[in-house]
Amino acid sequence: xxxxxxxxxxxxxxxxxxxxxxxxxxxxxxxxxxxxxxxxxxxxxxxxxxxxxxxxxxxxxxxxxxxxxxxxxxxxxxxxxxxxxxxxxxxxxxxxxxxxxxxxxxxxxxxxxxxxxxxxxxxxxxxxxxxxxxxxxxxxxxxxxxxxxxxxxxxxxxxxxxxxxxxxxxxxxxxxxxxxxxxxxxxxxxxxxxxxxxxxxxxxxxxxxxxxxxxxxxxxxxxxxxxxxxxxxxxxxxxxxxxxxxxxxxxxxxxxxxxxxxxxxxxxxxxxxxxxxxxxxxxxxxxxxxxxxxxxxxxxxxxxxxxxxxxxxxxxxxxxxxxxxxxxxxxxxxxxxxxxxxxxxxxxxxxxxxxxxxxxxxxxxxxxxxxxxxxxxxxxxxxxxxxxxxxxxxxxxxxxxxxxxxxxxxxxxxxxxxxxxxxxxxxxxxxxxxxxxxxxxxxxxxxxx
Numbered sequence: 001x002x003x004x005x006x007x008x009x010x011x012x013x014x015x016x017x018x019x020x021x022x023x024x025x026x027x028x029x030x031x032x033x034x035x036x037x038x039x040x041x042x043x044x045x046x047x048x049x050x051x052x053x054x055x056x057x058x059x060x061x062x063x064x065x066x067x068x069x070x071x072x073x074x075x076x077x078x079x080x081x082x083x084x085x086x087x088x089x090x091x092x093x094x095x096x097x098x099x100x101x102x103x104x105x106x107x108x109x110x111x112x113x114x115x116x117x118x119x120x121x122x123x124x125x126x127x128x129x130x131x132x133x134x135x136x137x138x139x140x141x142x143x144x145x146x147x148x149x150x151x152x153x154x155x156x157x158x159x160x161x162x163x164x165x166x167x168x169x170x171x172x173x174x175x176x177x178x179x180x181x182x183x184x185x186x187x188x189x190x191x192x193x194x195x196x197x198x199x200x201x202x203x204x205x206x207x208x209x210x211x212x213x214x215x216x217x218x219x220x221x222x223x224x225x226x227x228x229x230x231x232x233x234x235x236x237x238x239x240x241x242x243x244x245x246x247x248x249x250x251x252x253x254x255x256x257x258x259x260x261x262x263x264x265x266x267x268x269x270x271x272x273x274x275x276x277x278x279x280x281x282x283x284x285x286x287x288x289x290x291x292x293x294x295x296x297x298x299x300x301x302x303x304x305x306x307x308x309x310x311x312x313x314x315x316x317x318x319x320x321x322x323x324x325x326x327x328x329x330x331x332x333x334x335x336x337x338x339x340x341x342x343x344x345x346x347x348x349x350x351x352x353x354x355x356x357x358x359x360x361x362x363x364x365x366x367x368x369x370x371x372x373x374x375x376x377x378x379x380x381x382x383x384x385x386x387x388x389x390x391x392x393x394x395x396x397x398x399x400x401x402x403x404x405x406x407x408x409x410x411x412x413x414x415x416x417x418x419x420x421x422x423x424x425x426x427x428x429x430x431x432x433x434x435x436x437x438x439x440x441x442x443x444x445x446x447x448x449x
Contacts, residue, residue: 003402093146155189179281188234208250211264249275255289277323307439327440341408362413
């Protein structure tokens with residue numbers, strides 16, 4: 001399978017199964033429409049009004065050479081890869097909901113402004129420790145383990161966060177493991193003391209902001225109805241500077257109310273943030289700010305605008321990273337990651353303040369997806385198998401999709417929320433993902449020049 005496209009007068013063909021990417025000229029681009037369906041004489045007859053016979057034949061043999069070298073029209077070798085066939089689900093990451101409470105009210109919040117449609121509660125030290133023990137016990141031979149302190153707003157329960165980091169460092173030595181801690185915060189409660197702690201103890205920091213002041217404050221505001229921009233920007237800038245090369249990124253959400261979201265990404269870059277992410281909102285169309293199919297052309301245009309500016313700034317020496325344009329063509333994700341994505345429900349789980357286990361943070365609150373409880377040490381492994389099997393080969397719409405090894409079948413939660421089936425991808429998300437991949441490939445092509 002191949003995928004070819006043109007953007008900014010650059011013609012690209014991607015060989016889906018090998019991952020090879022080629023920048024091609026117009027004649028090869030045209031030949032690929034007929035290469036597998038017609039013989040040489042037939043292709044010459046079709047194209048000889050546009051190109052000379054000699055050029056057509058030469059280009060055809062260039063394609064044949066790439067095919068013989070395993071760089072075009074290659075067979076899929078992932079499906080029978082030993083690491084895929086023989087894998088057993090082991091838990092490698094937890095999202096610890098240390099606070100089912102929040103000090104701000106975001107319009108689009110999937111967690112019902114922090115309470116996940118339940119009571120506002122904080123995780124106890126006991127539950128948190130049991131969760132870390134659970135992760136170690138269910139991680140098999142995996143040494144490196146991920147823990148994200150999440151909410152609501154985790155800084156509302158920061159003393160417990162610190163105790164759990166301390167406990168994790170103790171347990172990792174005993175168990176021969178290595179915890180990698182991340183914290184996600186809206187920033188309102190950041191201060192010099194907790195920023196210093198976060199910088200010293202968190203491997204990654206996610207800072208939530210939607211971009212320009214008017215955009216952010218329209219969606220993200222305090223209980224008093226006032227926007228958060230002026231409060232958080234100075235703190236985020238200080239936090240980013242403190243990281244000094246360590247991982248962090250500012251993460252926002254765009255909605256139908258800011259379809260010009262490239263301006264928000266560039267605004268964050270202009271402020272001095274070098275690691276950014278702006279995600280499309282995923283919600284029911286009953287909300288005015290929900291994205292719709294008719295918005296796709298505008299969204300695609302914005303990704304193209306952003307890609308052009310991304311290249312321009314990189315070449316000028318003041319570049320920034322954008323999460324969705326970070327495509328590794330040299331090695332890329334492992335086989336399992338390519339086929340199964342984030343591992344929600346099998347390798348990645350979410351833990352509530354009460355210790356309940358869910359496939360990921362977006363399933364929390366739906367009792368149909370409760371997989372057990374860390375206090376009881378129980379895990380419903382049938383859920384793990386169901387989610388493990390929700391890979392690209394078992395999703396009908398993924399079978400013929402050129403992007404399947406990049407998006408890995410998409411988000412299970414989005415699939416379920418829109419189609420009530422984790423095996424049926426969220427199609428609007430699929431279209432946006434494919435456009436982002438194309439932009440990423442064009443960016444790399446331009447940076448090679």
